[in-house]
Amino acid sequence: MKNNLFTYTLRIADDSLILGQRLSEWCGHGPIIEEDIALSNIALDLIGQATNLLEYAAQVEDKGRTADDLAFLRFEHQYLNTQLIEQKNGDFAVTIVRQWIFDTFRLPFYEALQHSADKQLAAIAEKSLKETKYHWKHSSEWIIRMGDGTEESNKRVNDALILLWKFSDELFYMDDVDQALISQGIAIDLETLRPAFNERIQFVLQEATLQLPDSKWKLSGGRQGRHTEHFGHLIAEMQYMQRAYPNMEW
Amino acid sequence: MVDETTIWNYLEEVPDPEVPVLSVIDLGIVRAVKVISDKEVEVTITPTYSGCPAMNYIEKNILEVLTEKGIEIVRFHTVLSPAWTTDWMSEAGKEKLLAYGIAPPVNEVDKLILFGDSPIVKCPQCRSENTKMLSQFGSTACKALYQCSDCLEPFDYFKCLR
Numbered sequence: 001m002k003n004n005l006f007t008y009t010l011r012i013a014d015d016s017l018i019l020g021q022r023l024s025e026w027c028g029h030g031p032i033i034e035e036d037i038a039l040s041n042i043a044l045d046l047i048g049q050a051t052n053l054l055e056y057a058a059q060v061e062d063k064g065r066t067a068d069d070l071a072f073l074r075f076e077h078q079y080l081n082t083q084l085i086e087q088k089n090g091d092f093a094v095t096i097v098r099q100w101i102f103d104t105f106r107l108p109f110y111e112a113l114q115h116s117a118d119k120q121l122a123a124i125a126e127k128s129l130k131e132t133k134y135h136w137k138h139s140s141e142w143i144i145r146m147g148d149g150t151e152e153s154n155k156r157v158n159d160a161l162i163l164l165w166k167f168s169d170e171l172f173y174m175d176d177v178d179q180a181l182i183s184q185g186i187a188i189d190l191e192t193l194r195p196a197f198n199e200r201i202q203f204v205l206q207e208a209t210l211q212l213p214d215s216k217w218k219l220s221g222g223r224q225g226r227h228t229e230h231f232g233h234l235i236a237e238m239q240y241m242q243r244a245y246p247n248m249e250w
Numbered sequence: 251m252v253d254e255t256t257i258w259n260y261l262e263e264v265p266d267p268e269v270p271v272l273s274v275i276d277l278g279i280v281r282a283v284k285v286i287s288d289k290e291v292e293v294t295i296t297p298t299y300s301g302c303p304a305m306n307y308i309e310k311n312i313l314e315v316l317t318e319k320g321i322e323i324v325r326f327h328t329v330l331s332p333a334w335t336t337d338w339m340s341e342a343g344k345e346k347l348l349a350y351g352i353a354p355p356v357n358e359v360d361k362l363i364l365f366g367d368s369p370i371v372k373c374p375q376c377r378s379e380n381t382k383m384l385s386q387f388g389s390t391a392c393k394a395l396y397q398c399s400d401c402l403e404p405f406d407y408f409k410c411l412r
Contacts, residue, residue: 034385037387
């Protein structure tokens with residue numbers, strides 16, 4: 001039970017942590033200053049959510065590890081985020097499509113998790129949901145602007161969809177960890193979120209004059225610690241300070 | 251023995267590190283105070299946004315002020331639920347914000363409505379309502395960036411969070 005709750009919390013935490021890290025790579029490089037600030041703000045929200053979740057995971061594990069230990073001192077295969085959110089930033093369209101797929105999943109997920117029987121997960125979800133609404137509005141409006149924009153912006157966002165959509169199904173991945181906790185009212189049966197997810201995806205795509213790619217190819221493995229080739233580079237940078245100067249603190 | 255009201259009054263003197271005209275009480279960050287003894291109190295705080303980088307400073311500032319008042323032990327307790335909302339900001343706080351040059355939160359439409367009208371926010375400089383949102387994300391997590399179309403001044407808007 002304790003192990004399941006630890007793994008479950010870590011999976012949610014790692015999605016926030018790694019996407020926050022990816023988005024922070026835009027800081028100082030945004031296409032316009034408003035977007036530089038927007039992406040950095042969203043990164044900050046996600047890293048804040050990750051902090052709350054990792055602190056809770058550390059407490060559940062109860063082996064003396066801290067949230068920082070979990071964030072900075074695990075090996076690649078010990079991170080349990082989905083492969084979608086570790087994909088490289090690419091151009092602005094790739095970053096926004098990745099964010100939009102994730103935000104569209106996180107909305108119904110946090111809506112459900114705020115009623116979890118686990119009080120701390122419920123509290124984190126209630127708090128994070130308010131921020132996720134802002135994120136979803138931001139990413140969805142960009143999908144519509146780009147899709148229904150110029151020939152070039154439409155092409156970019158369409159290419160990004162082809163590149164990333166195959167990773168979207170993994171957001172709904174469940175195994176024994178989930179099943180054990182669903183029966184106790186702690187975890188969310190992700191299958192129940194699919195209608196809300198699909199409805200929002202289709203609504204925005206229609207406004208954006210876009211369509212989902214035809215390919216039914218699906219990739220997964222992140223929840224068991226199997227990652228794509230981009231992930232090692234990401235954590236090498238993320239962990240650099242802690243590896244170079246062990247136990248350093250701000 | 252010090253009572254809770256005294257502690258609440260002391261906390262009125264603790265400024266928010268990002269918006270120093272507001273106290274932590276104006277912002278609604280302090281949720282509860284419990285006096286354990288003359289020398290020891292417990293303060294329950296809640297973050298505005300999950301990633302608010304000011305939380306550590308806020309604890310430090312509270313500790314500093316209470317220590318000056320003779321409290322020797324301050325225990326902090328952080329709660330996330332109920333989640334912070336701008337509805338907890340005091341009316342006095344909203345007036346102080348405006349005088350400082352930051353437009354205070356107003357009622358907003360549901361954030362899930364795409365391309366919905368941005369709220370009408372008065373320019374803190376010339377009080378014109380002819381303003382526009384430049385970005386829903388601003389200099390800190392709690393602010394959006396606006397510009398006045400009459401006096402042309404850009405300004406921060408403390409966005410409504412519910």
